[in-house]
Amino acid sequence: MPAISRPTSKDVAQEAGVSQSTVSLVLGGKWSGRVSPATARSVRSAAARLGYRPNQAARNLRLGTSRTVLLMVPTLTAPFFGPVYTGAARVAARHGFGVVVSTWPDDAAGPADGPFAAPDEAIDGVLASSMAAEALGGFGETPVVMLDSGPAGRPGAPVPTVDFGVADGMRAIAAHLAGLGHRRIGHVAAAPDQWTFHARADALAEVVADLPGGVLTRAGCAIDVASAKDAATRLLAAPEPPTALVCDDDLIAAGAYKAARALGLDVPSDVSVTGFDDVLLATALEPELTTVRLPAEELGAQGMAALLDLLDGRSPAPRVLPGELVVRGSTAPPRAR
Amino acid sequence: MPAISRPTSKDVAQEAGVSQSTVSLVLGGKWSGRVSPATARSVRSAAARLGYRPNQAARNLRLGTSRTVLLMVPTLTAPFFGPVYTGAARVAARHGFGVVVSTWPDDAAGPADGPFAAPDEAIDGVLASSMAAEALGGFGETPVVMLDSGPAGRPGAPVPTVDFGVADGMRAIAAHLAGLGHRRIGHVAAAPDQWTFHARADALAEVVADLPGGVLTRAGCAIDVASAKDAATRLLAAPEPPTALVCDDDLIAAGAYKAARALGLDVPSDVSVTGFDDVLLATALEPELTTVRLPAEELGAQGMAALLDLLDGRSPAPRVLPGELVVRGSTAPPRAR
DNA sequence: CTGAAAGCGCTTACAG
DNA sequence: CTGAAAGCGCTTACAG
Numbered sequence: 001m002p003a004i005s006r007p008t009s010k011d012v013a014q015e016a017g018v019s020q021s022t023v024s025l026v027l028g029g030k031w032s033g034r035v036s037p038a039t040a041r042s043v044r045s046a047a048a049r050l051g052y053r054p055n056q057a058a059r060n061l062r063l064g065t066s067r068t069v070l071l072m073v074p075t076l077t078a079p080f081f082g083p084v085y086t087g088a089a090r091v092a093a094r095h096g097f098g099v100v101v102s103t104w105p106d107d108a109a110g111p112a113d114g115p116f117a118a119p120d121e122a123i124d125g126v127l128a129s130s131m132a133a134e135a136l137g138g139f140g141e142t143p144v145v146m147l148d149s150g151p152a153g154r155p156g157a158p159v160p161t162v163d164f165g166v167a168d169g170m171r172a173i174a175a176h177l178a179g180l181g182h183r184r185i186g187h188v189a190a191a192p193d194q195w196t197f198h199a200r201a202d203a204l205a206e207v208v209a210d211l212p213g214g215v216l217t218r219a220g221c222a223i224d225v226a227s228a229k230d231a232a233t234r235l236l237a238a239p240e241p242p243t244a245l246v247c248d249d250d251l252i253a254a255g256a257y258k259a260a261r262a263l264g265l266d267v268p269s270d271v272s273v274t275g276f277d278d279v280l281l282a283t284a285l286e287p288e289l290t291t292v293r294l295p296a297e298e299l300g301a302q303g304m305a306a307l308l309d310l311l312d313g314r315s316p317a318p319r320v321l322p323g324e325l326v327v328r329g330s331t332a333p334p335r336a337r
Numbered sequence: 338m339p340a341i342s343r344p345t346s347k348d349v350a351q352e353a354g355v356s357q358s359t360v361s362l363v364l365g366g367k368w369s370g371r372v373s374p375a376t377a378r379s380v381r382s383a384a385a386r387l388g389y390r391p392n393q394a395a396r397n398l399r400l401g402t403s404r405t406v407l408l409m410v411p412t413l414t415a416p417f418f419g420p421v422y423t424g425a426a427r428v429a430a431r432h433g434f435g436v437v438v439s440t441w442p443d444d445a446a447g448p449a450d451g452p453f454a455a456p457d458e459a460i461d462g463v464l465a466s467s468m469a470a471e472a473l474g475g476f477g478e479t480p481v482v483m484l485d486s487g488p489a490g491r492p493g494a495p496v497p498t499v500d501f502g503v504a505d506g507m508r509a510i511a512a513h514l515a516g517l518g519h520r521r522i523g524h525v526a527a528a529p530d531q532w533t534f535h536a537r538a539d540a541l542a543e544v545v546a547d548l549p550g551g552v553l554t555r556a557g558c559a560i561d562v563a564s565a566k567d568a569a570t571r572l573l574a575a576p577e578p579p580t581a582l583v584c585d586d587d588l589i590a591a592g593a594y595k596a597a598r599a600l601g602l603d604v605p606s607d608v609s610v611t612g613f614d615d616v617l618l619a620t621a622l623e624p625e626l627t628t629v630r631l632p633a634e635e636l637g638a639q640g641m642a643a644l645l646d647l648l649d650g651r652s653p654a655p656r657v658l659p660g661e662l663v664v665r666g667s668t669a670p671p672r673a674r
Numbered sequence: 675c676t677g678a679a680a681g682c683g684c685t686t687a688c689a690g
Numbered sequence: 691c692t693g694a695a696a697g698c699g700c701t702t703a704c705a706g
Contacts, residue, residue, distance in 0.1 A: 098435060
């Protein structure tokens, strides 16, 4: 029981002395030229007096919408996606929308009718975040905005996108390291087949290729500490080891720290380490991590704004949110040799 | 447009050659003794053939519910609450419920009609997690289950609760430390006025009081690295410093590590450190953190199950989810002196 | 055992 | 400028 039957538009109509349809017109903002300003005013004040708020279920039934948007993320346990949800939910709430979350199914390709044929609740749109390249398509008719999935998101049909400027972020890291004097760079690369990691790898490779004397090595790993430690160890065990380890994620950087220490190397005097994302972890580590801050909450907020635009029939332009290089204690000039 | 107008119960009725009300009865599970088994079977198969799924908006309108539950948490940026949401949403989805999240407003007491008078969408119930003691009440008529808020949740009216066995968890930590030979314990305590932290402090104080030669010191801090480092430094700077630092959170433990290192102390040979929660961070730190694992996802799942019980008119019994001591590398016997 | 009908609270043609 | 009415897709008395 929703707290002693809330007032309905009928109650407002009675209070204002008008018909229920007039109430709907006024409160729906479709009255100009159809209802006199005076009437509109009295309707509004009656609604305020009664504390009226429209019944969404009735509205949804009539309109055939659910005012619910699905946010799909790779995982909710990674610290990155909480803020994405928060940003999306904040904007959604302002427009009377709810957000439900779902994680990408393991079989990314999914059944023919898409990964969300299952949800009990009908859905008005999808915010697809950080999807794997092979998860393209399968969205049927549902409006979708792709987040952190690359500008080329869906080949063919153009889909609105909101992305991070990860290439620029990676270039900033590379430039920072190059400026410090590093030439031999090791890339501890996240293995998941996501656009963002491909973009990072490409940007890093370009910068190092243009660097006189630049040498890039590379080892892939899962986004967890143990796997990252293994990968970093492989890189560091090379005959001519890198003097800096560029990691695709802060968590991976934590693994790189461990690899370095296990080999008796100090961070940053023996080897510099950089992260990506700037989650809580970055300042919990010692030394604190030089990384790129990605505005996760803003990603969710702008993505939802774009989806709302799309649902209103507009075509939101692609957006790119810049990352910010945050220099802390994990980078230093390479040891002279 | 929800993907080419989905079939309605009317379509199913036509397909099965029965009336729409019969369809509703059968699919709603209220047919026994009112519809013949043969008819029921044919309705079911017609529904399956058409891929029918009931329109929630219509159902909600008719029933006066929203099939939406509000999860209130202190913050979504802490890594702990993602899993809580995940667990709650998983159970909710099985029953056709959605979950929306909201964070506790800053003015915890809130207006008379509660902190969630605002949400646009009407809600059927609330899952209130980790609430501050002063946020009690203000829920009006809405069914609520309290999570991680203590058994005494709301004085007066009994409210179903799901809690962690934090006292036992803290006792396990204290016993582990005592077994190692520690007598002087420093408690780096989370300052937020939440039940869970009071329970931890009380449990620790009891054990240490019962420990021959036991001495407990205590410093409060916010749940962030810098504040924790300050608090730990104060404790460690005492004339007779503790040989072990018990931290209320893994993030606080990270601050304690930093304090120790800044003072030239090694973890664990000079000072043992323990955390609480076992988030990602615990294995990212060096040495890896001895801590208590709290089943966060299970908290959400059991909480939702209890709320669903409550909405069905049952009175779910209080539940307590045990934590598990995970011994890793941050604890060792105190240095002989 | 089965069906016709009312009604949840909206939005939106349609009349006036 | 305003109102009476239809109808979105359900659930549930009520008749038969």
